[in-house]
Amino acid sequence: MWSLIQLFYIIIVNAYITSLLYRSHAYVDGPSQLILTGGSMATVYVVLAHLAKSTTIQEHNEGESCVPTGQILVTQLSLSSLGIATILMVFMGGTGSGLLVTFILGVAQAVQWSSFYCLTTSGFAMASATSQLTAFAVGVPYLQQGPFGADTSSFIIVASLVMYFLTLPRMNSMPLWSRIILMIVPLLPRSMTVAIPQTWARKSHPIELLHLEGRRQYNDMVSRQSKTVEEAITEYHRRYFRAPPTGFDSWAQLALDNDMLLIDEFDDMTKAFEPYQQVGPNVLAKILERVLDMDLDDLVIVKIENSQITSSSDKFWNYHGEYLHDWLAKPLYKELLPNLTIILNTFDEPKVVIDSKYAQPTLDQASNIQFTNFGKTHPWSRMTLNCPGASPVSEVAEYIAVEFVADLTQTQDVCQHREYEKLHGFFNTPGNLNLVDLPVPLFSQARPSTFHDLMYPSPYYEAHRDDYNEEKGFPWDQKRTSLYWRGSTTGGYNTIENWQEMHRQRLVLSTIPQNGPYNITLLEQKTSRSSWNPYRTISTPKLQGLFETSVSEVVQCDEEACDELKAALPPEGSQSDSASYHHKYVLDMDGNGFSGRYYRILRSRSAVIKQTLLKEWHDDWLVPWYHFIPLSMQGSEVWEMMRFFSTDEGDEIGAAIAESSSRWTETNLRKVDVELVTLRLILEYGALFDRKQ
Structure with a gap:
């Protein structure tokens, strides 16, 4: 023995x-x-x-x-x-x-x-x-x-x-x-x-390797989460080099009691507070006082006093305040809330780009704060005023390689991509944009990398939580192997000079089947063991058949641009939400701001191909190539992407991504998760006015 x-x-x-x-x-x-x-x-x-x-x-x-x-x-x-x-x-x-x-x-x-x-x-x-x-x-x-x-x-x-x-x-x-x-x-x-x-x-396709890495990253992230309150506090110190806000220990216990899966993953949300930590509490209070006096229609004010939550009641967008109230209303949450005044930006577009000369404003400067309207103008220099002067424009050669997004943070770094000025409607000519250059600590639903808005869960998503109807969905093997997108021409204000530069219009123009054939770049292997190399070719009817992209409505344009848009991209009218559920791959692009359909299609058991320059709170929790498929702003790799996904190997990965995204919404997007995320953000916000910590 x-x-x-x-x-x-x-x-x-x-x-x-x-x-x-x-x-x-x-x-x-x-x-x-x-x-x-x-x-x-x-x-x-x-x-x-x-x-x-x-x-x-x-x-x-x-x-x-x-x-x-x-x-x-x-x-x-x-x-x-x-x-x-x-x-x-x-x-x-x-x-x-x-x-x-x-x-x-x-x-x-x-x-x-x-x-x-x-x-x-x-x-x-x-x-x-x-x-x-x-x-x-x-x-x-x-x-x-x-x-x-x-x-x-x-x-x-x-x-x-x-x-x-x-x-x-x-x-x-x-x-x-x-x-x-x-x-x-x-x-x-x-x-x-x-x-x-x-x-x-067989030499693995780049998408196979990216999917493997995405899966490893997410599994690593889940496995390293804190299991006790003490571990959560220690991890907070390790990540942010400061003590957590008052009430964090109670918050951590609530998160553990409610089985929050990613209790430590708040990096982007938490680091958004750093510019405001350089401003004294008295100056921040003066800034809030000034903004309240301005009584802007697109801002909702929420006040917390003695655990009681109230918000503006006479504004069209007040449902933002109502959802914030709902998320914080539980007695165990309310007893943690400090007395605060909170500003919610109800518009799609963010508002705060802090000028470095106002990074630590005086009381006089705080008293003279102003919002400036840049709608229908070209505000690129104002949006990127904090970028290094030598930021290069990424050159796109005539013969380009097929490059998939391997580092989403770098891809979304506007300072590293001056070409985005001509590739995204928000940076080209936004339809609506009110900017402030002082540190106004307001909460927005999404923001690009050069903006300083605080992030919080979008009430729009919550209002549409039940939009996905499981009965209208389909299992993966009953969906069509095709990429679906239909939407309006939002994203910027279209003129005769710029409409072909808008991100939505560009992608539809380069994929709509009736406009083919297209000059495209694909990848090929000479032998199964050789590397994947790019080659130029003409799109075939079979490859074009993998795309179902179209415009539903032409909007946000001057008369001349509207006429050209309708001629180039004849509007086909809206379809029901369930139309996308017939397709294995669904494209999701920015509009004027974030895309409100994102959570619904993540739930739909289709694989989401996501093109965005906007950061949202959930970016800390979603992993590219595991929960969704990132697409560059150029978007030219979409042809090779769909060619690969039409193969047996690609179909297997697409199915895995669709399943991962659906499972993510079930385990990470519960109502209690949104409540606890909001509560932690409010505790961080309260710490700005309580520097005794």
Whole structure:
């Protein structure tokens, strides 16, 4: 029995070594992959070989049990491997994501190899190489993706066989060469799937790799969330280098009690408060006083006093205040609320771009605050006044590569993309825009990277929470493989000079089937193992058939522009919300501000292709390529995107993204989640006026 326990221990330890070695370099690509893999394996082999030579393996007969012989040796080797692998993981910056899954796979592989060995010898030559072979078996899908995968694979196979030979016990009943053959025969099926496929293996499409990375990021994010109030407070200190606001401990307990999945993920929402932390509470109070006196129609004022919440009652947009009241109305929430005055921007467009010279305004400056109307003008310089002067315009070459959005934060950084001036209606010629250049701490539903509005959950989404009707939806395999979008020409004010630069019009003009064929760029492989390279071609009727894009109504334009728009993009009228549910892929684009249909189509079990320059509160919780498919502002990659999604591999990923987004709305978009997000934001807001913290 003790011998069996020791054998089980050896399997477990080697499986753990597997997970450490594999996770330390599984996601590393390029030449460093070979260095990390080879270096870690070689170090283990050197020590194992040294120990093997210094330990005597007694001769034994074939009929002996496979358990007792060599136990001391294998135990020593396993412990040494464990120590080395742990040190390697620490210095190589390994991640703990998926460790349990890898460990379980390692156990299964270790049992398989150990069983093979017991059939061919009564020693433990197998155990010393089990961890290395298992690590490789588990890591094959990832090793194949790197350019040095074949070299790494060959190294591991050869080194593992060498390790077999070094620790193989001497046998009396059978020649050594025959024992080696018997030992290699069980490995041949694995070798066919491990070594040879490195020549035949299909090179993954960029979208496949982006989806894998998105899934890893989200799983990592979920696994690292705080499990106690104390952990949440510690994590807040670590992220923001300051103490959390008054009431945070009670908020954290409420979040835990209500099973909030992402209790720590508030980075964008929290960092939005940083400019206002540079302004004294008395100056902020003066700014609020001045804004209240202005009595602007597009602002709703909410006041909290002695836990009682009141809002403007005579304005058309007052439902914003009513939803805020509803979100904070629970007794457990109200007892945490400080006395505050809150300003809600009810318009789609944000309002605050702080001029650096007013970053810390005086009381006199705060008393003279003004909002300036930039509607139907070209306010690019005003919107980007805080960008470095040397910000380059990203050049788009005549022969362009197909580039998918890999870093959404960088893609949405307006300062890094001066070309957005001509690619997005809001930056080109907004239909409505009232800007203020002092730090007015008002809440807006969405904002670009150069704006300083505070973010909060949009009441519009909440008002339309039940718009998705499950009975009108379809399972994935009953949807059409096509991209759907129909909407009006909002997004900016259209003139004869600029309407073709507006983001909605540009995308429809470049995909509407009746306007084809189009000059497009796709990706191709010469062989299944070669890289994906771009090539220019003409869109085919089959490819054009993957798009169903059209304009429902022509609006926000002067007379001449309206006429041209109607001629180029004949309006086809509105359709019911459920029209999009027939399609596997649904495009969602900015309008004048954020898109109000986003949550509905995330729920619809279609995969959302999202094109936006606006940040919203939920960006902290949604992961690109796992919950949605990001599209650049140029949008030219949409052709290759849809070509890939029409393949079997692409369809599988599209279905996974659609399922992930639907599940996200169920687990992260509950009413209680929106309430708790709002409560935490109000606590952060209250801290601006309570600097004693």
